[in-house]
Amino acid sequence: MSGMEIASYLMVAVYVVSFLAMSAILAKEAGRPVWLFGKGKEKQTLPALLFRIAFTGAVLWPLWLAAFGNPMKGDPLTVALGEPWFDVLGHLLVVIGACVALLSQRYMGTSWRIGAAEGEQGAIVDSGPFAISRNPVFVGQALLFIGLFIVLPSLVQVILTLALLVAIRLQVGIEERVLAASLEKPYLAYKARVRRWLGISGDAGEAA
Known part of the structure; x- marks a missing residue:
């Protein structure tokens, strides 16, 4: 692995550790558990599984590459994205994504x-990064994984990235339904004002 690849991997590892540590800190501050994947009426088994696969793979797959190399010789993605400048672009996305996700989480x-369940949601946060995105943590995570794929392109890494993106899309749909049912008008007003991923909408009917 090159220096840039190692730096990107370390950034991902630091993000995962920081995510877990901050979740524990915020749970202590709130005085209640923050893991809700197993609660509520909505089934969250699939997105929860995909998140675990994606993040576990993001930590373990680069270690496998460093120790044993890519078992798929002539991996077309590795060949196509093998230029050094791709490493610079990917690393930049990894850093930006990790920072956006962690700052938004805090x-x-x-x-x-983490997850959603009726009656378990906190107050709406609609300022800071949440004034321009309803899901800035997920946006940051997506950027991080896309960046890691660019730095370490392979069929395995693209599968991990797709797993994360699918998990995000499924989980956002679940959380939107739960928040609408639990918080009602305040959340619906926020949903009409701020777009799902990025931007502000002047159309009260805008929900994406």
Whole structure:
């Protein structure tokens, strides 16, 4: 692995550790558990599994590459994205994504939850990064994984990245339904004002 690849991998590892540590800190501040994947009426088994696969793979797959190399010789993605400047672009996305995700997670404070369940949601956070995106943590995570794929392109890494993106899309749909049912008008007003991924909408009917 090159220096840039090692730096990107270390950034991902630091993010995963920081995510878990901050979740524990925010749970202590809130005085309640923040892991809600196993609660509520909505089935969250599939997105929860995909998240675990994606993040576990993001930590373990680069170690496998460093120790044993890519078992798929002539991996077309590795060949196509093998230029050094791709490493620079990918590393930049990894750093930006990790920072956006961690800062947004911390900004949620005692409203931070992992998963969604009726009656378990905190107050709406609609300022800071949440004033321009309803899901800045997920946006940051997506950037991080896309960046890691660019730095370490392979069929395995693209599968891990797709697993994360599918998990995000499924989980966002679940959380939107739960929040609408639990918080009603305040959340619906926020949903009409701020787009799902990025941007502000002037159309009260905009939900994406």
